[in-house]
Amino acid sequence: xxxxxxxxxxxxxxxxxxxxxxxxxxxxxxxxxxxxxxxxxxxxxxxxxxxxxxxxxxxxxxxxxxxxxxxxxxxxxxxxxxxxxxxxxxxxxxxxxxxxxxxxxxxxxxxxxxxxxxxxxxxxxxxxxxxxxxxxxxxxxxxxxxxxxxxxxxxxxxxxxxxxxxxxxxxxxxxxxxxxxxxxxxxxxxxxxxxxxxxxxxxxxxxxxxxxxxxxxxxxxxxxxxxxxxxxxxxxxxxxxxxxxxxxxxxxxxxxxxxxxxxxxxxx
Numbered sequence: 001x002x003x004x005x006x007x008x009x010x011x012x013x014x015x016x017x018x019x020x021x022x023x024x025x026x027x028x029x030x031x032x033x034x035x036x037x038x039x040x041x042x043x044x045x046x047x048x049x050x051x052x053x054x055x056x057x058x059x060x061x062x063x064x065x066x067x068x069x070x071x072x073x074x075x076x077x078x079x080x081x082x083x084x085x086x087x088x089x090x091x092x093x094x095x096x097x098x099x100x101x102x103x104x105x106x107x108x109x110x111x112x113x114x115x116x117x118x119x120x121x122x123x124x125x126x127x128x129x130x131x132x133x134x135x136x137x138x139x140x141x142x143x144x145x146x147x148x149x150x151x152x153x154x155x156x157x158x159x160x161x162x163x164x165x166x167x168x169x170x171x172x173x174x175x176x177x178x179x180x181x182x183x184x185x186x187x188x189x190x191x192x193x194x195x196x197x198x199x200x201x202x203x204x205x206x207x208x209x210x211x212x213x214x215x216x217x218x219x220x221x222x223x224x225x226x227x228x229x230x231x232x233x234x235x236x237x238x239x240x241x242x243x244x245x246x247x248x249x250x251x252x253x254x255x256x257x258x259x260x261x262x263x264x265x266x267x268x
Contacts, residue, residue, distance in 0.1 A: 036106050036114045037084075037128045042137045045082035045109030046072060046266075048182070050094060050131060051146035053087035054190065054240070056105055058247040059254075060085045060146075064107055066255050067144075073267050080109040082138050086128060090150045091169040095176065097130040104128070109138065131173060135180040142265055143182045145173070145218075148189035148209060149240045152197045159201070167212045174216035183265040184218035185258060186210075190227030190250050193239030219261045226253035 047067055051060055060083070067081045086093075086100040093099075104126055107113040135143065151159070151166055177184045188206045197205075203224060210220040231246020232239055242250065 036104070037126065041106070041108050041112075041114075042134060043080075043082060043109035045080040045138050045140055047079055047081045047142045047144065048131075048135065048138055048140040049081060049083040049085075049144040049146070050089075051083075051085045051187075052089045052148075052150055053085070053103065054149050054242070055083075055085035055146055056087060056103055057242075058244055059242075059251045060105065062248070062251045063144075063146075063255065066251075066259075067262075068111070070259075070262065073263055079266075080111075081107065082109045082134075082140070083107045084128065084134070086126075088150060090147050091166060091173050093128075094131045094145075094147070095169050095173045097133070098128055100126045100128065130176075132176040132180065135177065135182060139180075140182050142185065142262070143177045143180075144185045144187065145177075145213075146187040146189075148205070149192065152189060152192045152202065152205065153238045153240060159197075163205075163208075167208055170209055171212050171216050174213045174218050178217050183268065184213070184216075185221060185261060185265070186213040186218040187221045187254060187258075188223045189240070190223045190242065190246075191229035191232075193229055193232040193236070196239030219265065221254055221258055221261075223250065223254065226250055226257065 049055075049060075049064065049067065054060070055063070064081060064083050067079055070079050071077065072079050084106045085104065086098070087103045088101065089098055105113070105115050131143075147170075151162075154162065174184060174186065186209070188209055192202055206222060206224050210222060214220050227242075227250045228246060231242045231249070233241050233243055
């Protein structure tokens with residue numbers, strides 16, 4: 001669902017993340033390395049975070065920093081965090097496994113980060129596993145999901161036709177998390193441009209996703225009151241990617257809401 005212009009935009013956004021990596025994090029070169037989706041790269045961690053292209057810029061980088069600097073209420077040490085963001089992803093690809101054509105960013109539980117694929121890199125695609133496969137290896141106490149924006153880019157007919165299936169797959173993904181004995185926080189998508197989805201369609205979708213994942217045991221962070229579509233980049237053909245100021249504002253508000261929920265879940 002990401003056009004050529006969007007791919008270049010994402011690549012530029014991803015390039016800002018290296019400067020935002022947590023203190024002590026080490027970066028691998030910007031070239032394809034299969035180890036970042038399998039092999040020794042996958043390390044045990046307290047927290048797993050997955051997301052789509054909304055997390056490839058400041059939002060994901062700062063959320064990773066915030067989590068990595070948070071003190072574990074059990075041990076008194078900083079949390080270890082394993083994250084994976086890939087553009088174009090959503091509940092179906094994370095439930096079944098998928099392919100990235102236009103950008104990934106991953107950080108493992110050892111504090112190493114890698115931006116290993118972009119639209120100008122080769123090979124042209126990178127396969128990744130279903131979330132449950134990673135959860136089996138990482139064994140997190142908490143899983144954070146930030147998805148939904150790519151569903152909003154669907155045309156009206158496809159959006160309506162896939163709606164029930166989407167909610168069913170979101171429930172299945174949340175159930176995969178619960179099946180691995182991991183607590184769950186689900187962050188809903190930020191406001192999309194009006195050309196992408198009317199307000200009523202966006203709000204109904206976010207509310208339905210929230211009800212669905214909460215029924216499977218996830219805490220839900222509603223990004224509707226925490227984001228502002230006025231920050232969508234002018235000219236973004238998908239109408240979902242935010243300017244830096246909008247990402248900063250969204251992440252700050254999400255973290256304020258999420259932090260007490262995080263502490264509560266990690267003490268269970």
